[in-house]
Amino acid sequence: MxxxxxxxxxxxxxxxxxxxxxxxxxxxxxxxxxxxxxxxxxxxxxxxxxxxxxxxxxxxxxxxxxxxxxxxxxxxxxxxxxxxxxxxxxxxxxxxxxxxxxxxxxxxxxxxxxxxxxxxxxxxxxxxxxxxxxxxxxxxxxxxxxxxxxxxxxxxxxxxxxATNEIDLYPEESRAEIDEFHEFLFTRVHDGPYRCGFARNQAEYEREVSRLFEALDQLEERLADRRYLFGDRLTEPDIRFYVTLARFDAVYFTHFKANLRRIADYPRLRVYFRDLYRMPAFRETTDFGQIKNHYFRTHPWLNPTGIVPAGPLLDSLVND
Ligand SMILES: N[C@@H](CCC(=O)N[C@@H](CS)C(=O)NCC(=O)O)C(=O)O
Known part of the structure; x- marks a missing residue:
């Protein structure tokens, strides 16, 4: 039909x-x-x-x-x-x-x-x-x-x-560990900027912003000895972390006041992000224009003028 x-x-x-x-x-x-x-x-x-x-x-x-x-x-x-x-x-x-x-x-x-x-x-x-x-x-x-x-x-x-590409994003032997890690990623990282942005008072905001950056600091440490979150192979947790990183400096930092540090300020997270962004699957699904348009224009209680900021220039994040 x-x-x-x-x-x-x-x-x-x-x-x-x-x-x-x-x-x-x-x-x-x-x-x-x-x-x-x-x-x-x-x-x-x-x-x-x-x-x-x-x-x-x-x-x-x-x-x-x-x-x-x-x-x-x-x-x-x-x-x-x-x-x-x-x-x-x-x-x-x-x-x-x-x-x-x-x-x-x-x-x-x-x-x-x-x-x-x-x-x-x-x-x-x-x-x-x-x-x-x-x-x-x-x-x-x-x-x-x-x-x-x-x-x-x-x-x-x-x-x-x-599938035309052979890639195992959820390896059998690591599933239990990955599931546990997904829980951490969701509550501490993915949801963190929203909890900062939608906090109803100063104390709640301050609690959430420090929890979020503690988690990012832990992830910065985790990447000290490995290319990906689970070693040298790309797995689903990398995808789940990437989608937060891609929105962080462009939107969450200002719009949600998740602003203790930018991802560009974390030496390892910056390189990790760029490494993923270079792959077509990540780059071609990341549309910074649509991302900014959505967040800055659809939460009038956070951004009443609906003006979409021109920056930040993301050069240090996406280029060498
Ligand atoms: N809130 C969704 C999870 C996915 C989600 O939050 N999607 C957002 C866009 S990033 C959405 O469409 N939210 C609308 C809504 O939850 O009513 C759910 O509870 O299933």
């Missing part, structure tokens, strides 16, 4: 306000467990077998959870096996939407103008976060998974038969 993709009307913050996840009763939602937690497996035992051409991934370029998945697809050579729609980085009160623009576009698979339509199509009573990434299954006509905790790992492990 071919669909005619529809474009959402332009983002309009005066009319629709900023996106705040709310339920129908108008209550603002905190982070909750994701609603759709299907797993993709190589043998299909989960009910969702890995098959080329079956799944469609909804992402947004500024979203670090989304970028985990796009890096994995790129690294594994799965970009023909799993199709992708990239939402507009500007998200007004109506949530993620599809519009033509630099680095993003329409939903060619379902023709949805808003991502909320995919959630409604999956569950007409759906009343929670409309988040990216979300993986759509063409066969059952629903979202299988919007669980940022498992999605990139499933893409990294279940599709090996169709």
């Amino acid at each position: 071919t669909v005619s993709p529809r474009a959402a009307s332009p983002a309009d913050f005066d009319e629709f306000g900023p996106y705040l996840p709310k339920n129908r009763a108008g209550e603002v939602l905190q982070r909750t467990d994701p609603a759709f937690r299907g797993r993709i497996t190589a043998d299909g035992s989960s009910g969702y077998p890995a098959e080329p051409g079956r799944y469609h991934l909804y992402v947004a370029a500024p979203c670090p959870f989304s970028q985990r998945s796009t890096i994995v697809l790129h690294l594994k050579g799965l970009r023909d096996a799993v199709t992708i729609s990239v939402a507009d980085p500007l998200r007004d009160g109506r949530g993620w939407a599809f519009r033509e623009g630099q680095g993003h576009g329409l939903d060619e698979v379902n023709g949805f103008a808003f991502l909320s339509e995919a959630y409604q199509a999956t569950d007409p009573d759906y009343d929670s976060h409309v988040s990216v990434p979300a993986l759509w299954d063409r066969v059952t006509g629903r979202i299988v998974c919007n669980d940022y905790r498992t999605l990139s790992t499933d893409l990294a492990t279940a599709f090996d038969k169709f």
Whole structure:
């Protein structure tokens, strides 16, 4: 079946306000467990077998959870096996939407103008976060998974038969250690800048900013004797750390006041970041323009003018 993709009307913050996840009763939602937690497996035992051409991934370029998945697809050579729609980085009160623009576009698979339509199509009573990434299954006509905790790992492990690059991002023998490390990365690093930026008072901010930089200091130390977080091979933790590093100096440092140090000031983290950024899978999925546009324009309570800063120049981070 071919669909005619529809474009959402332009983002309009005066009319629709900023996106705040709310339920129908108008209550603002905190982070909750994701609603759709299907797993993709190589043998299909989960009910969702890995098959080329079956799944469609909804992402947004500024979203670090989304970028985990796009890096994995790129690294594994799965970009023909799993199709992708990239939402507009500007998200007004109506949530993620599809519009033509630099680095993003329409939903060619379902023709949805808003991502909320995919959630409604999956569950007409759906009343929670409309988040990216979300993986759509063409066969059952629903979202299988919007669980940022498992999605990139499933893409990294279940599709090996169709991958054109042989790379094991989640080696069997290190899984327990990697899972534990992912927990640390999420709570202390990935979430850290948001906790600083959205802190409700000085004491909370100060606690969060020191926790975040303690964790970055630990990671700087960890990289003293190794190229990657788990030694000399690239694994999923590197992808999960990279997506934070890529947003750090450009956005988190100013917008979220995560500003004790820049990544460019950490001798090892700087080199580590540049090493990853040189790889096409990392560089080509990193769009600093969309990243800045999203954060600086969609949190009016943090940046009321919506002015997107011109800098920082990221030369020392991305070049030698
Ligand atoms: N909050 C999501 C995790 C992924 C996430 O936070 N994605 C962001 C973009 S980086 C998003 O789409 N947030 C909208 C929302 O959570 O309502 C969830 O609970 O599943």
